[in-house]
Amino acid sequence: MGLRNRQWLLARRPAGSLSEQDFEYRETPVAEPDPDAGDVLLRNLWLSFDATQREWVKDQEGYLPPVGLGEVMRASAVAEVVRSANPALPEGSLVQGLFGWQDYVIVRPDDAIPPSPLPAGVSPEMCLAALGGTSLTAYFGLVDIGGLAAGKTVVVSAAGGATGSMAVQIARLRGARVIGIAGGADKCAWVKSLGADDCIDYHAENLPERLAALCPEGIDIAFDNVGGAQLEAMIGQLAHRGRAVLCGQIAGYDAPEAPPGPRNLMTLIYRRARVEGFLMLDYLHRTHEAFAELGPWLGSGELRWHADVQEGFEHIPRTLLRLFRGENRGKQLLRLDPPKGGPA
Amino acid sequence: MGLRNRQWLLARRPAGSLSEQDFEYRETPVAEPDPDAGDVLLRNLWLSFDATQREWVKDQEGYLPPVGLGEVMRASAVAEVVRSANPALPEGSLVQGLFGWQDYVIVRPDDAIPPSPLPAGVSPEMCLAALGGTSLTAYFGLVDIGGLAAGKTVVVSAAGGATGSMAVQIARLRGARVIGIAGGADKCAWVKSLGADDCIDYHAENLPERLAALCPEGIDIAFDNVGGAQLEAMIGQLAHRGRAVLCGQIAGYDAPEAPPGPRNLMTLIYRRARVEGFLMLDYLHRTHEAFAELGPWLGSGELRWHADVQEGFEHIPRTLLRLFRGENRGKQLLRLDPPKGGPA
Numbered sequence: 204m205g206l207r208n209r210q211w212l213l214a215r216r217p218a219g220s221l222s223e224q225d226f227e228y229r230e231t232p233v234a235e236p237d238p239d240a241g242d243v244l245l246r247n248l249w250l251s252f253d254a255t256q257r258e259w260v261k262d263q264e265g266y267l268p269p270v271g272l273g274e275v276m277r278a279s280a281v282a283e284v285v286r287s288a289n290p291a292l293p294e295g296s297l298v299q300g301l302f303g304w305q306d307y308v309i310v311r312p313d314d315a316i317p318p319s320p321l322p323a324g325v326s327p328e329m330c331l332a333a334l335g336g337t338s339l340t341a342y343f344g345l346v347d348i349g350g351l352a353a354g355k356t357v358v359v360s361a362a363g364g365a366t367g368s369m370a371v372q373i374a375r376l377r378g379a380r381v382i383g384i385a386g387g388a389d390k391c392a393w394v395k396s397l398g399a400d401d402c403i404d405y406h407a408e409n410l411p412e413r414l415a416a417l418c419p420e421g422i423d424i425a426f427d428n429v430g431g432a433q434l435e436a437m438i439g440q441l442a443h444r445g446r447a448v449l450c451g452q453i454a455g456y457d458a459p460e461a462p463p464g465p466r467n468l469m470t471l472i473y474r475r476a477r478v479e480g481f482l483m484l485d486y487l488h489r490t491h492e493a494f495a496e497l498g499p500w501l502g503s504g505e506l507r508w509h510a511d512v513q514e515g516f517e518h519i520p521r522t523l524l525r526l527f528r529g530e531n532r533g534k535q536l537l538r539l540d541p542p543k544g545g546p547a
Numbered sequence: 548m549g550l551r552n553r554q555w556l557l558a559r560r561p562a563g564s565l566s567e568q569d570f571e572y573r574e575t576p577v578a579e580p581d582p583d584a585g586d587v588l589l590r591n592l593w594l595s596f597d598a599t600q601r602e603w604v605k606d607q608e609g610y611l612p613p614v615g616l617g618e619v620m621r622a623s624a625v626a627e628v629v630r631s632a633n634p635a636l637p638e639g640s641l642v643q644g645l646f647g648w649q650d651y652v653i654v655r656p657d658d659a660i661p662p663s664p665l666p667a668g669v670s671p672e673m674c675l676a677a678l679g680g681t682s683l684t685a686y687f688g689l690v691d692i693g694g695l696a697a698g699k700t701v702v703v704s705a706a707g708g709a710t711g712s713m714a715v716q717i718a719r720l721r722g723a724r725v726i727g728i729a730g731g732a733d734k735c736a737w738v739k740s741l742g743a744d745d746c747i748d749y750h751a752e753n754l755p756e757r758l759a760a761l762c763p764e765g766i767d768i769a770f771d772n773v774g775g776a777q778l779e780a781m782i783g784q785l786a787h788r789g790r791a792v793l794c795g796q797i798a799g800y801d802a803p804e805a806p807p808g809p810r811n812l813m814t815l816i817y818r819r820a821r822v823e824g825f826l827m828l829d830y831l832h833r834t835h836e837a838f839a840e841l842g843p844w845l846g847s848g849e850l851r852w853h854a855d856v857q858e859g860f861e862h863i864p865r866t867l868l869r870l871f872r873g874e875n876r877g878k879q880l881l882r883l884d885p886p887k888g889g890p891a
Contacts, residue, residue, distance in 0.1 A: 258813075264817060265817060266816075266817050430812060430813075434812070435808070449812060449815050449816050450816070451816070452812060452813050452816070455810075455813065460810075461810040461811065461813070462810070463807045463808060463810060464779070464807060464808030464809040464810045464811070464812055465808040465809075465812075466799075466804075466805040466806070466807060466808045467805065467808070468774060468778070468793060468796060468808060468809075468822070468824070469602075469774075469796050469799065469805070469824075470824075471793050471822065471823065471824030472610075472793050472794070472795070472796070472824035472825065472826060473608060473609060473610050473824070473826070474824070475823075475824060475825055475826060475829060476823070476824055477821060477822070477823040477824075478812070478815065478821070478822045478823075479815065479819075479820070479821040479822075479823075480812070480813075480814075480815030480816035480817070480818070480819060480820055480821075481816065481819055482816060482817070482819060485819060
């Protein structure tokens with residue numbers, strides 16, 4: 204076949220903040236797929252960038268094994284089936300999965316996380332930005348862990364991010380009152396345009412004071428993507444029997460060591476409140492529940508999504524850095540240019 | 548009547564560690580009870596000392612209003628009814644309630660937390676040490692918040708304390724595997740004598756390493772009275788869907804500022820785990836459930852309790868300090884000498 208595969212490998216464990224030098228570029232020949240083994244050759248079209256990738260490169264316990272040194276960086280992606288010995292994945296169809304920072308990948312039926320076909324009429328951008336892990340995370344975190352219901356007061360941190368912007372909208376569409384937290388006036392304006400009742404600019408405003416003013420009856424559900432001081436501020440304003448839903452802790456991912464934890468856990472006792480973590484992976488068997496509610500909202504335009512689209516294979520590592528610099532608005536994606544010498 | 552009332556008042560808000568100088572001694576005449584108002588005159592016999600009292604003297608939000616400066620220090624106690632205009636509380640009978648650091652107190656039927664008669668055959672010590680808030684806290688924290696069941700791995704911090712020693716035994720009697728955490732070899736030996744499978748001496752041993760060694764499958768229920776580093780260590784070893792039950796945070800009560808919170812809350816996400824606070828006050832309508840289970844265990848001697856009994860009105864403030872110096876083993880009580888000039 205003679206295809207060449209561009210790849211970005213993990214070159215070293217990041218010390219402190221992630222840098223482009225933590226990754227190494229390589230080109231290798233693409234192995235010949237084995238039809239007898241059910242091999243399917245995919246070509247990546249779109250890459251998804253997720254804060255959790257920062258955790259995958261750490262040599263520590265996680266919900267997936269760490270990416271090994273010298274291995275292709277793990278990433279969620281949408282790919283086209285280029286060659287297939289599997290009738291369920293016909294050539295030319297689009298699939299989603301953990302295909303990594305490379306042009307080509309061979310997947311097999313017995314892979315732990317197999318590729319899943321895109322629903323009809325769903326573009327790769329919509330798939331990754333509005334129906335992927337981001338939205339499922341927001342949905343099940345709010346509904347299942349948070350106990351989302353109409354009339355509740357919901358606060359969402361990193362509300363301008365991919366997951367946060369979905370959480371804001373899902374909470375609002377379910378009839379909750381929603382306060383966002385984001386960095387910068389532009390992001391806050393965008394979060395309000397998504398339907399948040401208000402949005403606190405944590406760069407410019409005193410977060411605990413603003414939360415107290417905006418949530419005088421307390422926060423019923425704090426959907427937290429950040430950790431650190433923002434989580435502490437939300438815990439401080441939890442309502443009686445309030446819940447802090449831990450989705451992520453981006454404040455700590457890219458730091459040399461974890462930031463101080465919340466010092467106000469006595470509040471959990473006085474308010475009979477709860478802090479609980481969850482992983483979207485646990486809800487893969489219930490995605491139909493989310494899609495049944497999200498699909499009509501997407502179709503009607505009530506649920507909006509925004510993809511921040513970068514271009515070019517060479518820009519892959521620096522695109523990941525955008526997440527930790529607060530540069531992305533909505534879902535960070537990168538569209539891959541077709542590799543030279545490959546099929547169009 | 549001419550009775551004189553010895554009292555210890557809150558003289559100032561403690562700055563940093565509690566000291567005897569935070570309290571002031573006073574003698575005042577006892578007011579004449581008003582039979583028409585249903586007044587009942589009580590004489591305190593036994594005082595209970597509880598870590599939560601350290602929180603009551605802070606000028607901050609709590610589950611009860613702060614004790615005011617110049618007010619009698621709030622305390623749980625067992626008292627004898629000296630004079631009564633209430634047929635439900637006959638003279639000579641024993642009652643439990645928040646009667647404070649004083650010899651005499653007048654209670655009324657419309658008090659927010661009314662006195663409750665001691666069950667027949669229950670001594671004041673047993674009442675305060677084994678059937679009071681201590682045991683109810685251990686019981687409902689484990690059963691209701693922790694989801695206690697046979698076969699679970701339970702870790703209890705401050706396991707040599709009043710609540711902790713009850714939690715260890717309740718967990719064991721319910722068929723759980725129990726690891727205690729306590730300070731010092733003597734306390735650890737006592738905790739093991741109560742039936743703990745093991746007890747970690749946090750003064751002498753590396754707590755995270757020992758928890759990992761003793762709970763290789765993870766902690767299902769961490770019953771935490773301490774907070775700070777001990778809570779962080781327990782969170783670090785939580786099992787998949789494990790629960791940290793926050794009963795108290797004694798590490799922070801007597802400190803000038805709250806100690807750093809747990810930095811490892813990402814663990815809650817990876818393990819789908821929960822940290823939840825509760826207050827025994829919410830379970831007062833369900834005390835019969837606890838007594839139905841605790842009573843037979845107490846009767847059979849399977850559930851043991853230990854009262855650390857001090858004597859003398861003048862020693863009341865320093866007896867409270869024992870809790871924060873780790874000097875008490877089991878429930879800290881003080882027996883009051885009869886006041887001069889009063890009824891025997």
